Amino acid sequence: MDEKDLKILRLVQNDARLTADAISLDVGLSAPAVQKRLKKLRETGVIEREIAVLSQGKLGRDMTIIVEVILERESRAHLDAFKRKMRQAACVQQCYYTTGEADFMLILTVKDIQEYERFTEENFFDESNISRFKTSVVMDRVKASLDVL
Amino acid sequence: MDEKDLKILRLVQNDARLTADAISLDVGLSAPAVQKRLKKLRETGVIEREIAVLSQGKLGRDMTIIVEVILERESRAHLDAFKRKMRQAACVQQCYYTTGEADFMLILTVKDIQEYERFTEENFFDESNISRFKTSVVMDRVKASLDVL
DNA sequence: CATGAAAAGGCCTGAAG
DNA sequence: CTTCAGGCCTTTTCATG
Numbered sequence: 001m002d003e004k005d006l007k008i009l010r011l012v013q014n015d016a017r018l019t020a021d022a023i024s025l026d027v028g029l030s031a032p033a034v035q036k037r038l039k040k041l042r043e044t045g046v047i048e049r050e051i052a053v054l055s056q057g058k059l060g061r062d063m064t065i066i067v068e069v070i071l072e073r074e075s076r077a078h079l080d081a082f083k084r085k086m087r088q089a090a091c092v093q094q095c096y097y098t099t100g101e102a103d104f105m106l107i108l109t110v111k112d113i114q115e116y117e118r119f120t121e122e123n124f125f126d127e128s129n130i131s132r133f134k135t136s137v138v139m140d141r142v143k144a145s146l147d148v149l
Numbered sequence: 150m151d152e153k154d155l156k157i158l159r160l161v162q163n164d165a166r167l168t169a170d171a172i173s174l175d176v177g178l179s180a181p182a183v184q185k186r187l188k189k190l191r192e193t194g195v196i197e198r199e200i201a202v203l204s205q206g207k208l209g210r211d212m213t214i215i216v217e218v219i220l221e222r223e224s225r226a227h228l229d230a231f232k233r234k235m236r237q238a239a240c241v242q243q244c245y246y247t248t249g250e251a252d253f254m255l256i257l258t259v260k261d262i263q264e265y266e267r268f269t270e271e272n273f274f275d276e277s278n279i280s281r282f283k284t285s286v287v288m289d290r291v292k293a294s295l296d297v298l
Numbered sequence: 299c300a301t302g303a304a305a306a307g308g309c310c311t312g313a314a315g
Numbered sequence: 316c317t318t319c320a321g322g323c324c325t326t327t328t329c330a331t332g
Contacts, residue, residue, distance in 0.1 A: 009208075012201040016165055019309065030317055035310065048202045052161040054297040058195045059158075061297055066247060066254055083291045094256075095292040098215060100285035105215055107243075109297065136249035142232045143244040146295075148203040148210055148258065168324060179302050184325065302331080309324075315317085
């Protein structure tokens, strides 16, 4: 992992379709050398995966909601059950288990507020283990980068 | 946008390196037909971009922090200034302007708590427009999907 | 108008220097 | 690491439903 690897990573984390040839010009290596480094970065897990980012708006899911959840009981079994539920729920994009007031922080994308209401009924009200939850509607997605470097 | 397009999108949002040939088997089209659909999906912006997801842990930035920020004054100028700052800050991965108690919700990744402290000093304490902020440290990143479909 | 088959071009992957 | 050759993927072209 030298400076050239970092440069390659900065490029592909913004555009995974760049050809090795294009990268080689920026980095100052031959195209095969770049490919070799990319292969190693994938194998070692530095590059976890390569994905297509879809437009939420064009797919009719342009509403983003943030939810703080506080559980009633924080036993291991209850925590795991809640985590499992969030992983399965399609509209949950991100779920964090946190310190502080809330136990969990969720970021969801939905078509409209009705879809969110349905989500809460299926995931918060049926199960009595939710103490309370606080909903915030996102007015502006100011920044949504995935850049690590 | 028919069912075949949706199937293609579901595949590439998980793995953008799939060949058109591999996709064609799942979708029931020829490889060129898949390529043409992919091209159109890119041109129309349904596929916004294709990126490499890097491992935060392997790059030494495995600490995730969530911050709720409440501003002192909510004038347009102050809002814009804060948004601009967040866009520039490298450790800010996501920034949302929200309804509810907090004005902004941030998700950052840092190397350690010292880096976060530095961030707060540079962005929260120097400027008097921050009323208060609440920090939560992420213990478990339960889910971090980007799947829209 | 979108699909499929075949050919041309470009890109990636190995070996040798 | 680079150069070069081989092979795969992609991208046209063109004919078809």
